[in-house]
Every structure is written in C-alpha cells, then in structure tokens.
Amino acid sequence: MASRKAATSKRVIIGVIEDVTVRGxxxxxxxxAKIDTGSERTSLDTDLAAQAGLGPVLRRVRIRxxxxxxxxxxxxxxxxxxxxxxxxEVAAAVTDRKDMRYRIIVGMDVLARSGFLVNPRKGGxxxxxxxxxxx
Numbered sequence: 001m002a003s004r005k006a007a008t009s010k011r012v013i014i015g016v017i018e019d020v021t022v023r024g025x026x027x028x029x030x031x032x033a034k035i036d037t038g039s040e041r042t043s044l045d046t047d048l049a050a051q052a053g054l055g056p057v058l059r060r061v062r063i064r065x066x067x068x069x070x071x072x073x074x075x076x077x078x079x080x081x082x083x084x085x086x087x088x089e090v091a092a093a094v095t096d097r098k099d100m101r102y103r104i105i106v107g108m109d110v111l112a113r114s115g116f117l118v119n120p121r122k123g124g125x126x127x128x129x130x131x132x133x134x135x
Contacts, residue, residue: 012084014116015123020104021082024052033083033104035111035118038066042090043105044079045097054079054094063093081106086114 020033022044029052041063049055057075064071074093081088081104088110097103111118 011115011117013119013122014084016118016120017102017123018083018106020106022048022052022054022104023080023082023087024049024054026051026053028052028082031103033106034102036105036107037111037118039105039107041109042079042081042092042107043074043097044077044092044094045100045103046094047098048103049077049079049092049094052079054092057094058091061093063095081110083110083114084116088113 014035016035017032018035019030021028021030029048031048041061043063044054054077057077059076060073061076062071063074072095074095076091076093079090079092081090081092083106090109
C-alpha cells in the first residue's frame with residue numbers, strides 16, 4: 001500500500017471514515033467507522049458488541065458526548081479492532097448508536113498508538129458529495 005504512505009515520514013494516512021473490523025468470540029464484523037481525533041475513547045454500538053460476543057463488562061465510565069447535555073455512564077468492554085491491517089486491543093465504551101451514522105467511533109486511545117496520520121479531506125462527506133455529483 002505504498003500509495004497510502006506519506007512520502008517523507010512513511011506514516012500511513014487514513015481518512016475520517018475507514019473500515020474497521022471488530023473481532024470477538026462470535027466472529028469478525030467489518031463496518032465503516034468514524035475516525036474522531038476529538039474523542040478520547042473508542043466507542044462501539046451495543047448491537048455490534050453483542051454480535052461480536054464482546055464482554056464481560058470491565059467497568060463503567062462517565063462520558064460527555066458532544067451531542068449530550070450531560071455526561072452519561074457507559075459500559076466498557078475489551079475489544080480487538082483491526083484498522084488498515086493493524087490490530088489494536090482497546091477498552092471500548094459501549095453505547096446505543098442505532099440512530100448514528102457510524103457504529104464505531106475510533107478515538108485517540110487507538111490513534112495515539114497507531115502512528116496514523118488523519119487526512120480530513122480523505123473520506124467522509126466531501127467524498128460522498130463529490131461521488132453524488134459525478135453520477
């Protein structure tokens with residue numbers, strides 16, 4: 001994947017939307033995920049966590065979501081995620097994301113260990129709008 005490498009630093013460049021695979025005892029599930037440099041912790045949809053067989057709950061954390069008026073408590077489970085061929089073991093918060101566009105938010109807990117560079121022009125809304133205009 002030489003085209004995904006930055007010429008000077010040899011770091012992998014990812015977009016704001018990337019496919020992520022969740023591995024669990026019940027199998028692997030690959031879904032598009034939002035790469036969120038403003039999120040401290042990775043967050044998974046409750047149904048996705050259940051489909052992969054993730055658990056048990058390790059602890060509960062208080063999280064202040066951007067769209068929420070006040071902090072909420074969320075369960076945390078151990079999850080194995082694969083992003084651009086790299087595997088990450090994370091303690092992911094689990095919440096109901098059925099009304100959200102993406103079932104996974106990849107936070108800084110993964111990004112800080114990855115060495116990935118996030119290009120906000122790669123993937124996401126700009127790409128979808130451009131594709132619609134070409135149709």
